[in-house]
Amino acid sequence: MLDSAIREGESVNGYQRVFEVFRERVLNGEWRPGDRLPSERELSLELKVGRPLLREVMRSLDMLGVLDIRHGKGAYVAKADFKVLSDFFAFYLAQEKNALDDVMQARIAIECQAVRLACDRATDNDIARIETCFKQLMATLEDPEQGGRADYQFHLAIVEASHCQSLMTLYHAISALLLKSHVQRRQITLGSDEVIEAHIDSHRQVFLAIVEGDGDKANQRLREHFSIGDELRRKSIIAAYTQEAEASLGRR
Amino acid sequence: MLDSAIREGESVNGYQRVFEVFRERVLNGEWRPGDRLPSERELSLELKVGRPLLREVMRSLDMLGVLDIRHGKGAYVAKADFKVLSDFFAFYLAQEKNALDDVMQARIAIECQAVRLACDRATDNDIARIETCFKQLMATLEDPEQGGRADYQFHLAIVEASHCQSLMTLYHAISALLLKSHVQRRQITLGSDEVIEAHIDSHRQVFLAIVEGDGDKANQRLREHFSIGDELRRKSIIAAYTQEAEASLGRR
DNA sequence: GGTTGAAAGTGGTAAGACCACCAGGTTGGC
DNA sequence: GCCAACCTGGTGGTCTTACCACTTTCAACC
Incomplete structure (x- = not known):
């Protein structure tokens, strides 16, 4: 069905045809980011299609992030962004079991590569930002x-210090889940001094490795950070169930 | 009095409202993959919106891969797939310079994590498939x-052996570019025995590490594999330019 | 009994009208 | 003369209606 556009005949449906026109013009650079498109009325005339059909295509492109349609102003070509990926992942993950664990693997993949790149590419500004996030982490x-938000910001700062668009894009795509997960974990592990200390130190180690610019070390420490977090979460879950069991026994 | 509609922020435009309804119902599991939706007429009645608007939403969801709309039959809930990601990346990459290098970083990120998981999770079947791909690699x-296709298949087999949906999804999203890049590199580096030997051995090492189930080793070797490939590509480019320069001198 | 073709239901598309929003010019008051 | 409020034209936002195209079904016909 991906080949449907290759058909020789005019038999493809109008939607596909119009979509291809947009695709062509954007990919060819005829319409560049920031450009304002002709009005829907004009376009529907030019492409010889009705306005509703044209709008279906434009809405889809708006959702894809390719267009930015503003009521009363017009439609503009946008720099494709990650908004659509968030939507996609939201639907996608709703259909997958173990989705969070699964996405966490993607998160580890992205961050571990990002931290390597960050060690090479981070500017003073990037370093300063990561440091700020780290302080914020301790303050909350x-x-x-x-705290969960600060935690997320810290990791985000690392990814953005990689200056790698695709990694940043993918990371943003799963950011909604990550933020939620960070907050949840905080609520579970809140209160244990030992946990907090380990957590802080784990972040500090990663930060210092980045400052040193040692990619391998940073990567390794980040992996340790993740496994520590994983272990803590498991412990907390076990503890929670144990408490529950005791409480249950107590009620008898 | 016009503000009467503005309450709870639920007053956003109809498109958003309808979209949220779909989102809710899919995410809540009310509509599950494979289910057939009511007809557009029924839905537009139920949601109290016009059919064009409803269709705009449904088209967008179709593009997202959440719905599968079939002429004359109806709209079905689909398992979200990576088709949309390809479209997205196509637009996205058209606007980014250095896109290929950039995406290559994402590729490394995904594969390096995938190979770790593969070491833990790969079944006999997975191993056999990777081996087959490796043999195919040598035969072409x-x-x-x-050869480029076989190379791609080899790496794809590794990613799929991770049994991690999100990694596989992301990998598929950039697969079109990877395949193209594999073929291109083959065309550049074709012919040098030394290059071929290093290339084959590099793959072999990765394969063996997976068979051993040693995640760290596999990861390291995969990284070496990438850096070798990178280096070879640079050398080839330099060589090409050198030849060109000599030829240019010769013509004078 | 098998074939065929109409009918019903679905998505696909078009046209026209009207509403809501925005920007810029006009008009009114100060 | 200046500024605010208002009007106006253009844009996207939405609804209604009507009709076309595809698919399936089932009953009439051979």
Whole structure:
């Protein structure tokens, strides 16, 4: 069905035809980011299709992030962004079991590569930002909501220090889940001094390795960071169930 | 009084409202993959929106891969797949310079994590498949087209042996570019025995590490594989330019 | 009994009308 | 003369209606 456009005849449906026109013009650079498109009325006239059909295509492209349609102003070509990927993953993950664990693997993949690149490419600004995030992390230990956000910001800063668009894009795509997961974990593990200390130190080690610019070391420490987090989460879950069991026994 | 509609922020435009309804119903499992949706007329009645608007939403979801709309039959909930990601990347990469290098970083990220998981999770079947791909790789050394495809298949087999959906999804998303890149590289580096030997051995090492089930080793060897490939490509480019320069001098 | 073709239901498309929003020019008051 | 409020034209946002094209079904016909 991917080949449907290759058909010789005019038999493809109008939607495909119009979509291809847009694809062509954007990919050929005829329509560049920031350009304003003709009005829907004009376009529907030019392409010889009705406005509803044209709008179906444009809406789809809007969802793809290729167009930015603004009520009362017009439609603009946008720089494709990750918005659509978030939507896609939301639907996608709703249909997958073990989705969070699964996505966590993608997250590890992205961050581990990003941290390597960051060691080479990070500017002073990037370093400073990561440091700021780290301080913020320490300042919000008590609040699961803010702490989770700070945690997420720290990791995000690392990924953006890689200056690699595709990694950043993919990371953003799963960011909604990551943020949620960070907050959840905070709520579970809140309160244990030992946990907090390990957590902070783990972040610090990663940060220092980046400052040193040692890609291998940074990668290794980040992996340790993830496995520590994983272990802590398991412990917490076990603890939670144990408490529950005891409470259950106590009620008898 | 016009503001009466503005409450709870639920007052956004109809498109958003309808989209959220679909999102809810799919995410809540009310509509599961394979289910057939009510007809457009029924839905537009139920949701109290016009059919064109409803269709805009459904088309968008069709593009996202969430719905499968079939003329004359109806709309079905589909398992979200990576088709949309390819479209997205096509637009996205058209706007980015250095796109290929950039995406290559994402590729490395995905494969390096995948190979670790593969070491733990690969079944006998997976191993056999990777081995088959490796043999195919050796059998097609002469043909850039087939050789490039075999190369791609080898790496794909590794990723799929990770049994990690999100990694596989992301990998598929960039697969079109990877395949193209594999073939291109083959065309450039074709002919040098030394290059071919290094290339084959590099793959072999990765394969063996997976068979051993040693994640760290496999990861390291895969990284070496990539850096070898990178180096070879650079050398070839330099060689090509050198030849060109000599030829240019010769013509004078 | 097998074939065929109409009918019903579905998505596909078009046209026209009207509403909501935005920007820029016009008009009114100060 | 200046500024605010208002009007106006253009744009996207939405609804309605009608009709076309594809698929399936089932009953009439051979």
